[in-house]
Amino acid sequence: MCYRASAFGSTRAGPGVASIDLMLDGGRNWTLPGASSLVQVDGQTLCFGFVEMDPAAAAVPGTPAVVVRGFQMLDNLLLFDLEKGTLWISELLLEMRTHCGNFNFTMGSS
Incomplete structure (x- = not known):
């Protein structure tokens, strides 16, 4: 599903x-702001960055409703705790005025 980009304002977290x-x-919950849900495909068009599930697969019990891919994870930090079997996902780094390319990974280390 796509929209005219001019129909939306802009925030530091995307459209x-x-x-x-x-x-x-x-x-x-994991909250996805505009930068994690809409892809700018050209200067005038934004499209949802999700792949539509195959209706036949959706009828199978235990099938996920959404498959999260690289686009949704872009500029989020992921922390895997193998001991506890948990995953922690940060808020979108753009909301903190940074991104993975310039994030200081030594923050908080002693």
Whole structure:
């Protein structure tokens, strides 16, 4: 699904659209702002950055509703805790006025 880019304002977290909350196991949410949900395909067009699930696959119990791919993870930090079997996802780094390319990974280390 695509839209005219001029129909939306701009924020530091991408196009000025409503955020999308993905409900995760354990009752937690992962919030995707405009920069994680809409792709600028040219100077005039924004399209949703999600792949439509095959209706036949969606009918199979246990099939995920959404497959999260690289675009949604861009400029988020992921922390895998193998001991606890958990994954922590940061808020979009653009909201903190940075991105993975210039993030200081030594912050908070002793």
